[in-house]
Amino acid sequence: MSEDQKKQLESQLWNIANTLRGKMGADEFRDYILGFIFFKYLSEKMHLYANSLLTEEDITEFTDIDETSADGKEMLEAIEEESVANLGYFLYPSELFHALAKKGAQAKDNFILEDLTKVLKHIETSTQGSDSEDDFEALFEEIDLDSSKLGKTVNQRNDLIAKVFTHLDAIDFKLDDVEADVLGDAYEYLIGQFASGAGKKAGEFYTPQQVSTILAKIVTADKQSGERTLKSVYDPTCGSGSLLLRVAKEVEDVDGFYGQEMNPTTYNLARMNMILHDVHFSRFDLRNEDTLEHPAKEHADLRFEAIVANPPFSAKWSASTIHETDERFSDYGKLAPKTKADFAFVQHMVHHLDENGTMACVLPHGVLFRGAAEGVIRKYLIAERNYLHAVIGLPANIFFGTGIPTCILVLKKNRHGVDSKTDDVLFIDASQGFEKVGNQNQLRTEDIEKIVSTYTARESLEKFSHLATRAEIEENDYNLNIPRYVDTFEEEEPVDLSAVADELVALENEMRTTNETISGFCKELGIKTPFKHE
Structure with missing residues (x-):
């Protein structure tokens, strides 16, 4: 990715972040946008990993698996075991970020808040009993989807989150490019942006x-x-x-x-x-x-x-x-x-x-x-x-x-x-x-x-x-x-006293000439001279 493309990605993410700003402080809408970006990352990582396991199966696309059929359930169970062991967590095809974003973009039946709450909780519960449990425990607890700061009504809150999801879904994080840490760099950029707007609180989470x-x-x-x-x-x-x-x-x-x-x-x-x-x-x-x-x-x-x-x-x-x-x-x-x-x-x-x-x-x-x-x-x-x-x-x-x-x-x-x-x-x-x-x-x-x-x-x-x-x-x-220990004293240039004296004499002469001119004007106007004229 070129430097221009990187800056474009950073700009896109920051613009989406500002969609959430509303009445929130920088440290509040930070938690939402970074949490949603992270959820999208986990989804895309899960999708890519699952597809890599399906290369020799009849179904080679993770999202094509029927979650309700016996064969589908058996296949997902095997993928879950591998995913938790290697990625540390598991998501069903219907729980992927894209699936929720797609539903949220529909004209009807676009309510996703309840689904999102369940999915974020499932990411955490999928790790229970595994080596990654501590690393995922309560990871999304700061994302309060019932907060009035997202909207006064539940429908307003849903519309806002759906809008954010739609914008994020359109961005390609390029996770299949193993040579580039594009998303990681963009994430660091966002953390820095939030720090610049968080004032004194920034010191709690960010070093320049x-x-x-x-x-x-x-x-x-x-x-x-x-x-x-x-x-x-x-x-x-x-x-x-x-x-x-x-x-x-x-x-x-x-x-x-x-x-x-x-x-x-x-x-x-x-x-x-x-x-x-x-x-x-x-x-x-x-x-x-x-x-x-x-x-x-x-x-x-x-x-x-x-x-x-x-x-x-x-x-x-x-x-x-x-x-x-x-x-x-x-x-x-x-x-x-x-x-x-x-x-x-x-x-x-x-x-x-x-x-x-x-x-x-x-x-x-x-x-x-x-x-x-x-x-x-x-x-x-x-x-x-x-x-x-x-x-x-x-x-x-x-x-x-x-x-x-x-x-x-x-x-x-x-x-x-x-x-x-x-x-x-x-x-x-x-x-x-x-x-x-x-x-x-x-x-x-x-x-x-x-x-x-x-x-x-x-x-x-x-x-x-x-x-x-x-x-x-x-x-x-x-x-x-x-x-x-380190002497940074800058010695001032020596003052030429003779030159200063000459400047003072010249200034005195200039002032005397000016005073004489003013005195002449006052005399012509018949008014008192504003100073004693020698």
């Missing part, structure tokens, strides 16, 4: 693509030559799952995707996003719970090769004394403050980082210099563990819903140089590299490339980066504020 790209390239920097398979990637605050999927674009393959998300709506979106990007249900394990207070038991003993995260900035958490014996926090001597959980997320991630892994997370600038408990934790990570690998300062106003400047912390457990253990830290000040687009600042391609190449080379560049020794950091009492 430019920042995601930097994080993904950093944690896969060691994979750019040789073995390009990543064993595992983890995001403890995974939102819509976009960051995890961005990492996958930087390598040839990822064996396992892991994540945790507290918001149930966003958690559903993340699971849809995974499946829609053709990540098999056996390759991802996402959990819906508070990462700090209730870390997933299924992840407790796991260590990950790559960790990426954009945790909620300075979130509140319990900081309960019970956490003092939690192995994630117990070695540091202090817990992160109740009102600022930033370092609690860092500690959680460090705990789950594999010995040869890399983690990169976005945090507010305050983590670099705030004292008290945060200063103790920061010093422990550097002086006792030597985990801090790089600090990258980003421009202000690049995140949705907040204009604060942010930074990226990069940590590694196994930091070895060519001849000895590395204990220096790379500081990068990328705060000035951006372009303004609307109300947001955005990193350009060249800005991203400069950050990543400097990180990879670990080089000091004038007014941009500095490779600081442990002694320098100790001298600064483990304060990591970037201006202490």
Whole structure:
């Protein structure tokens, strides 16, 4: 698919999404349109898979199977078994998106809301008792077809949904093109569009693509030559799952995707996003719970090769004394403050980082210099563990819903140089590299490339980066504020005082001439001069 065709698809989907807008906020009609797109995806996937099983049967088209006949039922039973085992779910021919869209487009007998409710429920129940059950459980619970926001009457709601289905049905998602992730890219585009309209809430589910790209390239920097398979990637605050999927674009393959998300709506979106990007249900394990207070038991003993995260900035958490014996926090001597959980997320991630892994997370600038408990934790990570690998300062106003400047912390457990253990830290000040687009600042391609190449080379560049020794950091009492290490001061050009004096004399003479002219005019008019004329 060409770039123009891709943009056309994105535009089509966004226009259909706006059909649902009505009185809803961006985060509300997002759940409907993304859920319907996902249902269409599951339908087309099911259709293609079923047809692949029927190549040697008398009936070679899934939708031609008679669901009421004995032979048809037997055939569908066999297809269901294969489909649940391989796709993770099952749909009957009459339950496919196209069948509902076709019925909704009829002049008469076009009521589809009841059918749609049953179909979405059946997708979930078809997985019960199978390995994919957790991945499909309550997946469509945010789609409330009885909501008055879809229309005051049931017929109005039906007409609106039928209209959306008709428009979506006309779009070819090209799922048979295994080389292109057309729908996946379009889905990411829509998530980004919804984030731009969701204001402060956007931070709950979306990291700007430019920042995601930097994080993904950093944690896969060691994979750019040789073995390009990543064993595992983890995001403890995974939102819509976009960051995890961005990492996958930087390598040839990822064996396992892991994540945790507290918001149930966003958690559903993340699971849809995974499946829609053709990540098999056996390759991802996402959990819906508070990462700090209730870390997933299924992840407790796991260590990950790559960790990426954009945790909620300075979130509140319990900081309960019970956490003092939690192995994630117990070695540091202090817990992160109740009102600022930033370092609690860092500690959680460090705990789950594999010995040869890399983690990169976005945090507010305050983590670099705030004292008290945060200063103790920061010093422990550097002086006792030597985990801090790089600090990258980003421009202000690049995140949705907040204009604060942010930074990226990069940590590694196994930091070895060519001849000895590395204990220096790379500081990068990328705060000035951006372009303004609307109300947001955005990193350009060249800005991203400069950050990543400097990180990879670990080089000091004038007014941009500095490779600081442990002694320098100790001298600064483990304060990591970037201006202490990267001098971006621009010296002003020297002022030529003689030239300034000459300009002042010339100005004085010009003013005297002007005053004399005005005085002459006043004298001719017989009025008082507005100033004392010498």
